[in-house]
Amino acid sequence: MKLSDPLFTLFGEEISGRDLVLIGGGLFLLWKAANEIYVDVEAEHGEPPTVKALHGIVLVVAQIAIIDIVFSLDSVITAVGLARDVEVMVTAILIAVGVMFFFAKPLGDMVERHPSLKLLALSFLMLVGAMLVAEGFDQHVPKGYLYFSMAFATGVEVLNIRRRGKRSPPATA
Numbered sequence: 001m002k003l004s005d006p007l008f009t010l011f012g013e014e015i016s017g018r019d020l021v022l023i024g025g026g027l028f029l030l031w032k033a034a035n036e037i038y039v040d041v042e043a044e045h046g047e048p049p050t051v052k053a054l055h056g057i058v059l060v061v062a063q064i065a066i067i068d069i070v071f072s073l074d075s076v077i078t079a080v081g082l083a084r085d086v087e088v089m090v091t092a093i094l095i096a097v098g099v100m101f102f103f104a105k106p107l108g109d110m111v112e113r114h115p116s117l118k119l120l121a122l123s124f125l126m127l128v129g130a131m132l133v134a135e136g137f138d139q140h141v142p143k144g145y146l147y148f149s150m151a152f153a154t155g156v157e158v159l160n161i162r163r164r165g166k167r168s169p170p171a172t173a
Helices: 017-042 051-082 086-113 116-136 143-166
Strands: 006-010 013-016
Touching: 013 017, 017 116, 086 116, 116 143
Parallel strands: none
Antiparallel strands: 006 013
16 A cells, blocks of 8 residues: 555545645644744743743644654655655755754854744745645645745845844934
């Protein structure tokens, strides 16, 4: 049995293991990104850490692990579809992990300097989550639409960051 073989039918659509991974991962990304946006925008900041906050750290680590598994499975499924040689797949995955490892700190530092980038990235996660759910239900949306909207939003944010950088700091009394 392959990951792409139908497991059951839902609303007239055959659902495979691959579809379940895409739908589950997409719904998780939508929930996680929406929750993070809410916390960042609406929650009270500056509260002292509590036992609940420590429990939250454990939950965040578990969620990051789940996201990694979902993206890893999706990457492996894609690699299997694109490459015939196991060596090519393993090399591609190792290169991807190396690139992520190399750029993690610089990207984290940049997000700390420009907090609006965090909201932009979370919005991108919502887009990706919606696309994963759509793909899980065999609804193809051309990736060019997604990439163009992300590039456009990033361009606007770059302009906003440059504009904020050119403003003089407020005068203190």
